[in-house]
Amino acid sequence: MNTTDLATQHCRPRKGKENAVDSAQVSNLLQQLPGWQLHADGSAIVKDFKFADFHHTLGFINAVGFMANHEDHHPDLEAGYGHCQVLWSTHDVGGLSLNDFICAARVEALLAR
Numbered sequence: 520m521n522t523t524d525l526a527t528q529h530c531r532p533r534k535g536k537e538n539a540v541d542s543a544q545v546s547n548l549l550q551q552l553p554g555w556q557l558h559a560d561g562s563a564i565v566k567d568f569k570f571a572d573f574h575h576t577l578g579f580i581n582a583v584g585f586m587a588n589h590e591d592h593h594p595d596l597e598a599g600y601g602h603c604q605v606l607w608s609t610h611d612v613g614g615l616s617l618n619d620f621i622c623a624a625r626v627e628a629l630l631a632r
């Protein structure tokens with residue numbers, strides 16, 4: 520499954536350990552997502568996006584927020600003047616589900632041009 524395929528999928532409720540992706544799937548999916556990395560504790564994927572100034576950073580945050588509400592799947596965001604770190608994990612699974620990779624691909628799609 521490539522980034523475009525991932526980005527055309529929608530999140531659906533995924534709860535419980537049976538919906539966790541295993542480590543082989545994680546490395547496979549991460550190969551489709553340039554710049555995305557497994558977070559230190561292994562329970563999230565993360566990427567830091569750089570922007571020219573605060574306006575562009577805030578525009579990105581709003582776009583990500585709109586998409587996240589639409590998908591009912593919500594990231595942790597940490598931002599400064601010219602960057603925003605986006606972290607996806609699935610609380611309902613206690614780790615990573617396919618929803619996290621779908622949303623990471625959807626963030627990439629927001630920036631594709």
Ligand SMILES: C[C@H](O)[C@H](O)[C@H]1CNC2=NC(N)=NC(=O)C2=N1
Nearest residue numbers: 591592593594608609610611612
């Ligand atoms: C009921 C609702 O769909 C759930 O609480 C959703 C909302 N957004 C969510 N976001 C994230 N990141 N993880 C979740 O498990 C999650 N659950």
